[in-house]
Amino acid sequence: MTDRTEALQSRLAQQDPALAGLLDREVERQETSLTLIASENHCSQAVRAACASVLTDKYAEGYPGARYYGGCAVADEVENLAKERAVQLFQGMDHANVQPHSGTTANLTVLTALAGKDGKILGMSLQDGGHLSHGHKVSHTGKVFEVQQYGVNHDTGLLDYDAIREQAKSYKPDVVIAGASSYPRELDYEAFASIAKEVGAYLLADIAHPAGLIAGGVIPSPVGHADVLTMTTHKTMRGPRGGLILCTEEIRKKIDSSVFPGGQGGPLMHQIAGKAVAFGEALTPEFKTYQQQVVDNARLFAEMLSDRGMRTVTGGTDTHMVVVDLRDTDATGADVEERCFDAGISLNKNMVPNDPRSPKVTSGIRVGTAAATTRGMGKDEFARLATIIADIVEGGDPKTKRNEVHEICSAFPLP
Numbered sequence: 001m002t003d004r005t006e007a008l009q010s011r012l013a014q015q016d017p018a019l020a021g022l023l024d025r026e027v028e029r030q031e032t033s034l035t036l037i038a039s040e041n042h043c044s045q046a047v048r049a050a051c052a053s054v055l056t057d058k059y060a061e062g063y064p065g066a067r068y069y070g071g072c073a074v075a076d077e078v079e080n081l082a083k084e085r086a087v088q089l090f091q092g093m094d095h096a097n098v099q100p101h102s103g104t105t106a107n108l109t110v111l112t113a114l115a116g117k118d119g120k121i122l123g124m125s126l127q128d129g130g131h132l133s134h135g136h137k138v139s140h141t142g143k144v145f146e147v148q149q150y151g152v153n154h155d156t157g158l159l160d161y162d163a164i165r166e167q168a169k170s171y172k173p174d175v176v177i178a179g180a181s182s183y184p185r186e187l188d189y190e191a192f193a194s195i196a197k198e199v200g201a202y203l204l205a206d207i208a209h210p211a212g213l214i215a216g217g218v219i220p221s222p223v224g225h226a227d228v229l230t231m232t233t234h235k236t237m238r239g240p241r242g243g244l245i246l247c248t249e250e251i252r253k254k255i256d257s258s259v260f261p262g263g264q265g266g267p268l269m270h271q272i273a274g275k276a277v278a279f280g281e282a283l284t285p286e287f288k289t290y291q292q293q294v295v296d297n298a299r300l301f302a303e304m305l306s307d308r309g310m311r312t313v314t315g316g317t318d319t320h321m322v323v324v325d326l327r328d329t330d331a332t333g334a335d336v337e338e339r340c341f342d343a344g345i346s347l348n349k350n351m352v353p354n355d356p357r358s359p360k361v362t363s364g365i366r367v368g369t370a371a372a373t374t375r376g377m378g379k380d381e382f383a384r385l386a387t388i389i390a391d392i393v394e395g396g397d398p399k400t401k402r403n404e405v406h407e408i409c410s411a412f413p414l415p
Contacts, residue, residue, distance in 0.1 A: 008052065030042075030414055031409065031413065031414055032344065032406055032409050033344040033345065033346060033405065033409065034344060034345050034346065034371075034372055034385070034405060034408065034409060035346050035371035035372065036340075036345055036346060036347040036367045036368055036369070036371070036372060036385070037346050037347055037348055037366075037368055037371070038182075038209065038235070038320060038321040038348075038366050038367065038368025038370070039209070039232075039234075039235055039348075039368070040234070040235070040346075040368070040370075040371050041234060041235060041236065041237075041238045041370045041371045041374055042238070042371050042374045042375065042414055042415050043234070043238055043239055043240060043274070043278065043415075044238070044277070044278075044281060044415050045415060046277050046281075047238075047239055047240055047274045047277045047278050047281075048240075048274070050240075050270065050273035050274040050276070050277045051240050051270050051271055051273070051274040052270070053270050053273055054270075055074075055075065055078065055269040055270040055272075055273050056268075056269070056270040058071070058072070058074075058075050058269045059266045060072045060075040060076075060079070060266055060267055060269050061260070061265055061266040061267075062260065063079075063256065063260070064076035064077075064079050064080050075269050078269060078272060078273050078276060079098060079099075079267070079269070079272055081276045082096075082098045082272050082273075082275045082276035082279060083095075083096040083097075083098055085276060085279035085280055085282075085283065086098060086244060086246060086275075086279050087246070088279075088283060089215045089279055089282055089283060090214075090215065090221070090223055090229065090246050091223070092221075092223040092224050093223055093229060093246035093247065093248070094247065094248050094249040094252065095246065095247050095248070095249060095252045095255075095256075096244065096245070096246050097244070097245040097246075097247075097255055097256055097259050098242075098244055098267075098272050098275055098276075099259050099260065099264060099267040099272070100230075100242065100243030100244065100245060100259060100264070101242060101243060101264065101268060101271075102232065102241070102242065102243045103131075103133070103206070103208040103230060103231060103232040103243045104131075104132070104133040104139075104243075105243055105263060105264065106230040106231070106243035106244065106245050107131075107133040107134070107141065107177075107204070107206060107230050108133060108140055108141055108144075108263065109245065109255070109258045109259050109262065109263045109264075110175075110204055110228050110230055110245060110247075110255060110258070111141055111144075111145060111175055111204070112144070112258050112262060112263065113251070113254040113255050113257070113258035113262075114174065114175050114202045114204070114227075114228070114251065114254065115145055115173075115174040115175045115202075116174070117144065118144075118145065118146060119145050119146065119174040119175070120145065120146045120147075120148075120171065120172065120173040120174050120175075121134075121135050121141070121145045121146070121147055121148075121173055121174065121175045121176075121177060122135075122147075122148050122149070122150060122164075122167065122168055122171060122173040122175070122176045122177065122201075123135040123141075123147070123149055123150075123176075123177035123179075124149060124150055124151070124177065124179065124180055124183070125149040125150065125151045126181075126351065126359075127151070127351045127353065127354075127355060128150075128151035128152045128183075128353050129152065129180040129181060129182045129183035129313075129323075129353070130149065130177075130179075130180055130181060130183075131179065131180065131181040131206065131208070133206075134149070134177050134179065134206070135147035135148075135149055135177075148167065148171045148173070150163070150164045150167055151353070152183070152353050154353045154354040156314065156315075157313040157314040157315070157352075157353050158185065158314055159183070159185075159187070159188075161188060161191040161192075161195070164192075164195060165191075165194075165195045165198070168195050168196075168198070168199045168201070169198065169199060171199075172199050172200070172201075173199065173201050174201055174202065175201055175202045175203075175204055176192060176195060176196040176199075176201045176202070176203050176204070177204045177205075177206055178192040178203060178204070178205045178206070178222065178226065179204070179205055179206025179207060179208065179230075180206075180209070181208070181209065182321065182323050182350050182351070182366050183314075183323075184298075184302075184312075184313065184314055184316070184317035184318065184319055184321050184322060184323055185314050185317070185318050185319070186219050186220055186318040186319070187205075187220075187222075189203075189205060189220065189221070189222040189225040189226060190225055192205075192222075192225065192226075193225035193226065196227075202227045202228065202251075203222075203225065203226045203227050203228075204226065204227070204228050204229075204230065205222035205225070205226035205228070205229050205230075206229075206230050206231070207222060207229055207230070207231045208230065208231050208232040208235060209235055209236065209319065209320070209321065210236060210319050210320070211231040211232070211233075211235065211236055211237045211244075212235070212236030212237045212238060212282065212287075212291055212294075212320075212370070213236055213291050213294065213295065213319060213320060215237065215282050215287070215291075216282070216287055216288040216290070216291030216292070217288060217291075218288070218291045218292050218294075218295050219295070219318060219319065227247065227248055227250075227251060228245065228246065228247040228248070228251065228255065229244075229245065229246040229247070230243065230244070230245050231243070231244050232244075233274075233275050233278060235368075235370065236291070236294065236320055236370050237278060237282060238278060238281070238282070238287075238290075238370070238374060239274060239275055239277070239278025239279070239281075239282075240271050240274030240275060240278065241271070242268070242271045242272075242274070242275055244275070245259070290373065290374070293373050293378065294320045294369050294370050294373045295317075295318070295319065295320065295369075296379065297369040297372070297373050297377070297378065297379065297382045298317045298319065298320050298321060298322055298368075298369045299316065299317060300379050300382055300383065300386075301322055301367065301369060301382045301385070301386050302316045302317050302322045303316070304382070304383055304386035304387070304390075305322070305324060305386050305389070305390060308386070308387075308390040309328075310324055310325075310326075310328070310329070310390060310393065311324070311325040311327075311328055312324055312325065313325050313352055313353065313364065320368050320369050320370045321366055321367065321368045321369075322366070322367045322368075322369075323350055323352065323364055323365075323366050323367075324364055324365045324366075324367065324393075325352045325363065325364050326352075326363050326364055326365065326393065327352070327356075327363045329393055329394070330395070331393050331395075332349070332357060332361050332362065332363065333348075333349030333350055333351075333357075333361065333362030333363060333364050333365050334349045334360065334361045334362060336349070336365050336389075336392065336393055337349045337365060339392050339398045340365075340389060340392055340398065342398040342399060342402070343388065343392060343398035343399070343401040343402055343405055344401075344402050344405035344406060344409070345385070345388070345389065345405060347365055347366065347367050347368075347389075348365065348366050349361070349362040349364070349365055349366075350362055350364045350365055350366035351363070351364060352364035367389070369382065372385075372412075374415060375412040375413070375414065375415070376412045377408070377412055381408055381412070384404070384408065385408075388401045388404065388405065
């Protein structure tokens with residue numbers, strides 16, 4: 001911790017001890033428990049420092065060189081740096097917009113630009129592994145656009161690209177979305193591109209979850225196949241919370257005007273600074289090594305659970321996540337989530353294909369390896385964690401596992 005950071009924390013403690021106490025509790029929670037939520041990670045101290053910078057005070061509405069307020073010279077350079085690094089990470093995409101506040105706002109922005117009001121979109125259903133922002137009825141994307149959704153083969157848990165093609169040919173969407181929130185396998189972006197081209201649709205690749213794996217080169221990339229990419233910067237990208245859009249030059253103006261002034265006002269410049277730091281980190285060889293370890297840990301974890309007789313959706317994983325189908329057990333997703341939390345492990349209940357239970361209960365859990373791998377954990381630690389979670393699923397007392405989890409945490413401090 002730097003002297004400046006210590007000074008800022010001391011000032012906060014003096015001025016607002018109630019909030020400072022809450023932040024101290026969150027630090028303690030993260031230090032003494034394990035994050036196995038696939039949507040979460042631990043960013044570096046450098047990223048956190050950028051997010052805590054004085055750029056939070058700068059209102060930089062507009063884009064570099066075309067702001068609506070003065071004093072944006074530094075903000076322009078920060079945003080341009082983030083954009084340059086993003087394009088360098090995903091070589092082949094022409095343009096980056098680093099202003100979206102989240103992956104959901106990025107998706108809504110892109111769909112508004114490319115499908116338009118009452119336009120037709122084809123995305124993956126939430127129950128089968130998609131995301132709310134892919135057209136679910138409770139999302140704005142499900143209310144603003146006409147929607148059809150594709151799913152997986154309920155016997156295998158895998159996408160059926162022939163079925164998706166036939167659905168697209170019948171529906172003729174304006175935008176096809178290739179992306180998921182709880183689908184643990186690689187996507188065939190070439191097949192999706194072929195489908196989109198055949199029906200005259202744009203292809204949106206939502207890589208919110210696997211973005212870091214793609215940037216690190218450990219799984220196939222949609223670059224060269226998709227017209228536009230959306231992603232979050234805080235999952236496998238290991239940056240600050242936020243969104244990112246990359247697109248071809250052909251649709252650059254549509255995308256930028258849909259972000260601002262269409263959907264957002266002034267960008268969060270302190271978060272964009274954090275994104276710039278994270279993108280810089282992602283350009284290093286160490287980042288590629290980290291991403292391969294994330295995948296290796298997930299594969300081992302899935303194998304260990306399988307050895308304990310537990311069923312994983314699709315029979316394994318190609319990415320950072322493992323989705324466990326609990327229907328062969330007496331447990332529900334909500335029950336396992338609560339009991340794992342009692343043991344000091346954070347994971348989330350999750351729907352499985354053809355799930356008979358409600359989204360508040362679910363018949364599955366989703367486990368992600370990115371955050372724990374950031375702490376330095378490897379195959380030995382994930383083998384232990386698989387045993388702990390399997391024991392809990394089978395009815396073991398989670399409180400008896402708390403000391404073991406704490407021991408692991410103590411050996412692998414937060415960055």
